[in-house]
Amino acid sequence: MTLNDTINIKQLQRGDSLTVTIERFNHKYLGETSVQGKTVLVPGSIPGETIRGEVIRNWKRRLLLKPIEIIEPSIDRVAPKCQHFTTCAGCQFQHISYRKQLEIKASRLQNYFHEKHPCHPLPLRGVIGSPTPYRYRNSIKLHGPGEPGFWQVLGVDMMRNEECPICVESVDKALQQQRQEHFHQFTRQGILNVLIRGTKIGETYVGPENPSAEEITWLNEELTHPLTDVTYQLIVPAHAFWQGSTPMLPKLIEQVVRPIREFSPDVLVESYCGMGLFGIMSAPFAKEIIGIEEHPLAIEAAKQNQENLNLSNLRIFRAKTEDRLEEFLVDLPSEKSALIVDPPRSGLPKKVLKQILKAPPQLLVYVSCSPESFARNLEALCRETYQLEDMVGLDMFPQTKHLECVGILKRIIDRSTYSPLSKGG
Numbered sequence: 001m002t003l004n005d006t007i008n009i010k011q012l013q014r015g016d017s018l019t020v021t022i023e024r025f026n027h028k029y030l031g032e033t034s035v036q037g038k039t040v041l042v043p044g045s046i047p048g049e050t051i052r053g054e055v056i057r058n059w060k061r062r063l064l065l066k067p068i069e070i071i072e073p074s075i076d077r078v079a080p081k082c083q084h085f086t087t088c089a090g091c092q093f094q095h096i097s098y099r100k101q102l103e104i105k106a107s108r109l110q111n112y113f114h115e116k117h118p119c120h121p122l123p124l125r126g127v128i129g130s131p132t133p134y135r136y137r138n139s140i141k142l143h144g145p146g147e148p149g150f151w152q153v154l155g156v157d158m159m160r161n162e163e164c165p166i167c168v169e170s171v172d173k174a175l176q177q178q179r180q181e182h183f184h185q186f187t188r189q190g191i192l193n194v195l196i197r198g199t200k201i202g203e204t205y206v207g208p209e210n211p212s213a214e215e216i217t218w219l220n221e222e223l224t225h226p227l228t229d230v231t232y233q234l235i236v237p238a239h240a241f242w243q244g245s246t247p248m249l250p251k252l253i254e255q256v257v258r259p260i261r262e263f264s265p266d267v268l269v270e271s272y273c274g275m276g277l278f279g280i281m282s283a284p285f286a287k288e289i290i291g292i293e294e295h296p297l298a299i300e301a302a303k304q305n306q307e308n309l310n311l312s313n314l315r316i317f318r319a320k321t322e323d324r325l326e327e328f329l330v331d332l333p334s335e336k337s338a339l340i341v342d343p344p345r346s347g348l349p350k351k352v353l354k355q356i357l358k359a360p361p362q363l364l365v366y367v368s369c370s371p372e373s374f375a376r377n378l379e380a381l382c383r384e385t386y387q388l389e390d391m392v393g394l395d396m397f398p399q400t401k402h403l404e405c406v407g408i409l410k411r412i413i414d415r416s417t418y419s420p421l422s423k424g425g
């Protein structure tokens, strides 16, 4: 007899109890199992564990269970630090030892590169862990309706979270203070989405995610270059992209800029450049750098940083990558040219892939926050034009399912074969 033979799962209601053994993680890293043909999802569980839980929702095909008692725990289980873990949708892994989290992420990367993928076997060096697996995150967005909060697991309501221990202290403190005041200063004005962002030097922005022109805020940040030890004072736009993990940032820069330093390109194009982070950090190692970015505030910050740091070899262009990349790539010198891409989660669109394949620079450094689109894009890039020489994962967001990776691609064909001129445009 199995654990649930005496229960008709269809009839379970909110608050009822159910005991299950977890079979696997689903694609969102929720533990799951099947009971009487229904998928039972248990946040904060590990495959192999037997858990007694309380029913939160019972849909037609799925049932959401909140763990109440871990009857048979996994050897990888640790105590979560956040009181909201298993209710909040932000973290998936607080109950798993940090060593095991890194193992899970490394095998997830491997799994995207099946046997027939041109990059198989994967030259993966591993996943670099965060020096601080908590207290790393420098920005959060809270959403309405009503008092702003985080999404709950599986989108069940919003939660008015009292803390967020993965955040750096200044951000967590600002959240706690706002929560005590019920975010009144924003809800009174009908502002639904609130952004909290903190910098390493202690500046904090708490305000609307989408500000009016007068509310636009610039933050000051300090960053020490991991390869030169020079400390940079940077302007960071509160409302445009800035890397979310303060302690992991030097490690990410090191992985992206080291190959640029080794290659020492005559021209480096950095597309999806944000406020110019990798271009600025590559400035000592490339003769000329061209940055392309579409967000007006990121562009303003990039230009301000370029001026403040007196970087005469860096030029920034406001454009959509798909509209202007080709024109820069076809002008690149055949040898000694490099490209850094750091696209959003969806990866490089087909149009951009085509432009790269038409005039491929010698070195391509691909920074990705989505292993899935990264693997898909590499399938096209490495079919005949590039070889993936090196790859590393970076755990920018410990306790969560998210994973960053950097791939170093070297051109393996003679570029003249692919030149738009030799192909008649």
Ligand SMILES: C[S@@+](CC[C@H](N)C(=O)[O-])C[C@H]1O[C@@H](n2cnc3c(N)ncnc32)[C@H](O)[C@@H]1O
Pocket (backbone or CB within 6 Å): 241, 242, 243, 271, 272, 273, 274, 275, 276, 277, 278, 292, 293, 294, 295, 298, 319, 320, 321, 322, 342, 343, 344, 369
């Ligand atoms: C993952 S962020 C990387 C930013 C930068 N590399 C950094 O580390 O700070 C992606 C950036 O691409 C920009 N972006 C998104 N779509 C774009 C497009 N089609 N063309 C140019 N930039 C784009 C976003 O505004 C954002 O700044």
